[in-house]
Amino acid sequence: MGRGKIVIQRIDNSTSRQVTFSKRRKGLIKKAKELAILCDAEVGLVIFSSTGKLYEFASTRFGSNLMIDFICIYGSTIQQVMEEQKSNPQP
Numbered sequence: 001m002g003r004g005k006i007v008i009q010r011i012d013n014s015t016s017r018q019v020t021f022s023k024r025r026k027g028l029i030k031k032a033k034e035l036a037i038l039c040d041a042e043v044g045l046v047i048f049s050s051t052g053k054l055y056e057f058a059s060t061r062f063g064s065n066l067m068i069d070f071i072c073i074y075g076s077t078i079q080q081v082m083e084e085q086k087s088n089p090q091p
Contacts, residue, residue, distance in 0.1 A: 021049060029057050 011017040025047055036043040036059035047055040 017050075025055060029055075032057050033059070 011020055028047070029045060032043045032045045035041055041059070043057070043059040045057040049055070
């Protein structure tokens with residue numbers, strides 16, 4: 001017996017939304033780690049929560065410096081996009 005399909009839409013309940021975000025964030029980071037190990041790939045992952053909190057993963061020992069450089073270069077742009085999306089939500 002398989003899992004049921006879910007409709008991909010915004011979760012209205014804030015507690016359920018936060019729990020789902022946390023579980024999916026952990027799963028995404030796990031998949032990024034697996035991809036890096038299995039395929040010997042350089043993987044970088046940046047996730048911003050709805051509150052603007054930053055979560056990151058980098059697969060190399062120099063990865064954290066690369067992620068910091070990325071955030072310094074693109075961080076303000078990403079933050080501007082997030083603020084625009086909050087002020088003009090899509091239906």
